[in-house]
Amino acid sequence: MKTAPQFFRHGPGPLARLFVFVLLSCLLIAEDLRFKYFPELRQTIGVVIFPLQKVAYIPIHIYDQIEGLVASFYLVEENIKLKQQYMEDREQLLKLHALQAENAQLRQLLGAVQRIETNTETKAVLAEILYTPRDPFNHKITLNKGGYHNIQLGQAVIDDKGIVGQITQLYPWSSEVTLLTDKNHSVPVQVLRNNLRSVVSGTGKNDELELRYLSVNIDIQPGDLLVTSGIGGVYPPGIPVATVLRIERDPADDFAQVISTPIAGVDRNRQVLILSLAQSVLDDLIETPKIEPQKK
Template identity: 40%
Template sequence: MDTIFTRGPSLTSRLVLATVLSVLLIVLDGKLDTFSNVRVYLNSLVSPLQYMANLPGEVLNQTSRALTTQRQLLENNAQLTRQNILMSEQLQRFEVLRQENDRLRTLLGSPVRADARKMVAELMAVDNNPYSHQIVINKGTLQGVYEGQPVLDDKGIVGQVMQVGTTTSRVLLIADVTHAVPVRVLRNNVRMVASGSGQLNRLVINHVPHSTDIQRGDMLVSSGLGQVFPEGYPVGRITDVIRDESRPFAIIRAEPAAQLDRLKYLLLLWPADAPQAPIDQDEAVNES
């Protein structure tokens, strides 16, 4: 069979001719740089193919870097979230400590007379009986607490001790319906009695004649009568004065000076003839 490939010189002759031409082209290109422009065109022609060949690998590299960056961002975000939670908890704790420190400073700096003995107590429990307003504090007979002892906060009179245990005491608040405080109007020294209404934010003043000089906004302070509460401590401020001639007495209401609904630290007072310093359990332990 006669084909196009069997015509002409033999295969050996073709190989020798191709080899000679290749060597000749190499020598010419090396000496005269004849094919530099041809190489530029060939490289330009092949470049898109090279880019296409490298494209899958580049896509994989970009995807890998994107996934790594996203994972790092998620890890960093989770770490920052944990740190933020920890810092928030510490900030809240520091804020509570700051507020308690401010309350203690205010309480110890309250206008207690110089000759009065005093001790800071802390609220332990609140009576859940809706018809009685009582609290429990963390001081008792070991600290010299006695029944009938006046109790204050940094704003005014809170109540008096009604039951005393070894290390705890029960305090009756001035808002209780069974409690009453002899008071006087700071503006004109009119004397009256402020009684509890059963509501933490209200006191009532009973049996006040219509002609009594009392006005809304008047400050009530303890009068010292009854020998329970020392004279001159804030009790409340008049909020309502209703003079209804159909009633035998005026209707007088007041708001307690003490913050009875947010008690935390309290101040116990002793009379002037009390011992030089109340006995403290911790001090007794240290001395022993």
Template identity: 35%
Template sequence: MNTMFTRGPSIVSRLALALVVSVVLIFVDHKYDGFASVKVYLNSLVSPLQYIASLPGQILSSSAEKFSTHKKLLEDNEHLTLQALSMSEKLQQFELLKAENDRLRTLLGSPISAPVQKMVTELMAVDNNPFSLQIIVDKGAINGVYEGQTVLDDKGIVGQIMEVGSTNSRVLLLADITHAIPLRNARNNVQLIANGSGQFNELILEHVAHSADIQVGDLLVSSGLGNIFPEGYPTATITSIVRDESRPFAQVTATPIAQLDRLRYLLLLWPDDAPTQPNLQQTDQSVN
């Protein structure tokens, strides 16, 4: 006799099937990178939803700015005028030092660092995964963004592009536990490797010898090794050094220069050897 309602596979069977399929898909993606193009298409498909989700915050931010008092605007204008004057004076000194440095490099036969292309991008969303420090910015493949590209804020290196969609991109922050960056001590050029700790305000320096000439407060800048991050950009300052002779290496931590938990406007860099170049026709926020 046919019954009106029939039972399908049990919940346990369905769960086991879902787990097997998931493991197979994860293996195929990791081993053969078979879903790279699918990820790009899915990222592009979700981007309108990300814009819609960020729209209320942008509206509130715009409304708050409009309610700023006239007095506050005058104070900000005076402060920015003084700051621009100070930066202009520093820029004059910088141009003089740069010209002198170029002459010395020419005498020594050292290659002169070429200027890089730049573009401003804005934070769209923050990844809510507690085990990963990632953000999404509003520039993508149509702007010339590429995987591995360096991302800065107004203070120093923030991280690098890890996934590129057509109109937005995902950034892996310096402090992510899977991220590492080669650095050098600005005081004496000691080479170091900084790994993310999973905390916004902490980096871990690996395999530092007890005899290494490092001090609390030393500025660490990108070394340029590995051809990922350009050389000379501020990255972190050393905050703690524990030299325990019972351990093979010193325990050293540093704090990122960039405020990774307060990001909004960011800067993308294109060195001369970048696989793509910025499409300045797609944005009016390029930086000369």
């Protein structure tokens, strides 16, 4: 390694410089511990160079703002995608819940079909509700089965719990059902507890039926189960219809007012069963031609 010539050497040597700096450091340490003049000097220097620090940090702040703005754009886009994915997943979840509920109802209807076909000779046809009335005073629904599917007027309609109504209008590919709660609809029933026979009629309300023309001292109690009696051949016997809700007895009246609530979901179904009519009812509906005797 080449050393500088003696002519170009200036100032003290390295050891002297080291000694001076060590001595200066010791003096500064002693002064800071003993006299405490330097803290005020440091504060003064900090006040003077603060604006310069702010100016020096401006590029960093600008870079941070730009980076945050870019990140916010990515977050907004990601948030939109996540919301869209959430809505799609929510829709699929709702469809899954609807399918599960429909599957459970179909299983219950299948069990009802098996019970009915085992206990009686009645056959059942599965139908789906197409339309429900918007008018709260119109207690009728439309099914997707009609004359083309061998459906006939007067057939009973049930769900997995009990009687829903009766087919009163027939079309080629659809049919209209008058619900059990309609004011003009009545069903022959009997009390399961004591086999008391009567007729239950609709009141125009979805949750209320009425047993009319029963004497005040009739043997009927709240909670009694009303089932079809089978009289008339339209409804097979033994199908649940309603549960007695309350009984109002007024000594001044000759008849008691018996209010019951339907067992079937007359306003909550999507699929129902259409029961076949008894053979005696079919014979009454079919007009037999008259044969006139031949003249000799």
